[in-house]
Each structure stands twice: as C-alpha cells, then as structure tokens.
Amino acid sequence: xxxxxxxxxxxxxxxxxxxxxxxxxxxxxxxxxxxxxxxxxxxxxxxxxxxxxxxxxxxxxxxxxxxxxxxxxxxxxxxxxxxxxxxxxxxxxxxxxxxxxxxxxxxxxxxxxxxxxxxxxxxxxxxxxxxxxxxxxxxxxxxxxxxxxxxxxxxxxxxxxxxxxxxxx
Numbered sequence: 163x164x165x166x167x168x169x170x171x172x173x174x175x176x177x178x179x180x181x182x183x184x185x186x187x188x189x190x191x192x193x194x195x196x197x198x199x200x201x202x203x204x205x206x207x208x209x210x211x212x213x214x215x216x217x218x219x220x221x222x223x224x225x226x227x228x229x230x231x232x233x234x235x236x237x238x239x240x241x242x243x244x245x246x247x248x249x250x251x252x253x254x255x256x257x258x259x260x261x262x263x264x265x266x267x268x269x270x271x272x273x274x275x276x277x278x279x280x281x282x283x284x285x286x287x288x289x290x291x292x293x294x295x296x297x298x299x300x301x302x303x304x305x306x307x308x309x310x311x312x313x314x315x316x317x318x319x320x321x322x323x324x325x326x327x328x329x330x331x
Contacts, residue, residue, distance in 0.1 A: 201275075204231055208293070208318040212237035213270075215246070215295055219322035222281070227291060227322070229280040235270040237299070242269050242311075244297035248280045248321075250288035258285045270297075293321040 200207065204216035217231025229248050235241045243264070250259035259282055267276035282291070296315035 199234070201232060201234075205324065206231075206321060208316075208321075210295075210314065210316040212239070212299055212314060213241060213244070213295070213297065215293070215318075217278075217293070217321070219291065225284050225286065227282045227284055229282070229291075229293070229321070230278070232275045232277050233265055233270065233295065233297075234275040235272055238272060239299050240269055240271055242298045244270060244276065244295065246278045246280060247294040248282045249292045249294065250282060250284055251290050251292055252287045253289050258287050259283060290320040291322045293318045 200214070201216050204218055206217050206219065208215050212235065214234045214236060215231060216234065217229050219227065219229050222228045227248070227250070229246075231246075233241075233244055233246065245262055245264045247260060247262035249257050252258045261280050261282040263278050263280055265276040265278055267274070270276055294315065294317040296313060298311050298313050300311060
C-alpha cells in the first residue's frame, strides 16, 4: 500500500512541478556543464542500467543543502518524465527532510543530459542524505500505443560524502 501511495504522491508532485515550471517567467535553473563526457565538474556519480546521475553537494547557507547536477541517458531508449529527490535521513533511518524536482527536459533522448538543482532545507537531525531518481522508459510488451511504459526507480545512500555510490532499485 505504501508504494501505491508513494507513486501517487510522486505523480502529484511531478504534475505540480511541471505546472509551476510552465507558469514561471524566469525559466528553469541551468547547471553549467562543460559538454565533456563524463562531465569532470561533478564530484559524485551513480549509474543504473539506463541513466547516469552526476552531482555536487554542498551547503549553500547554514541549514540549506544544495545538489546541482545532470542526468545523462546513455541507454538505447528515450527516458521520459525523470525526477530527482534528495532526502535527509536521521540516525534512526527516518526521512526528516526532502525536496524533489522534475527535470526541465520531459524527454531525454539517447546520449542527452538534463540539469537539475535541488535545495533542501535541513532540520538539523540529518546524519546523511540519500538521492532518489525515477523515470519512465518503454518496456517490452503491448500497451495502448504498441509498447508499454515502465517506471524505473533507483536510489543511492549517503550522497554528500566522497565515495563510490551504488544505485539500488
């Protein structure tokens, strides 16, 4: 039941983000990217079978954590409706803060990247920050338009410390 509720929440957050981005007069925040692959300006990286996520993590002001990065589609299919979420976790493993953003590019073609910028207001009890990312891609089988769409969700733990991150589904 919790997974269905989370999916419904993610769908609502995504729809609200897309609506607010469309109404914004300033346009989306753009992370400066060198154009090189892999992008050398990011300290952290995690990969799943379809995408790679690169980011930097830092404290903008006391109590405010920022993650700036890009999602890169290296797989053989388009990625649609990708979102990235940062979650602050306390010593008991409970989520105490979070912030989610939808990528400005609704469709990521093969070998295309899209930037993201997350600002997370910390509560002060966080001992680590986790990164969740999800996207839709075409699966195998038959759906309304000939192929079915499949939601993929991955996460990495403790994403603001220098280490090798492992994507988990």
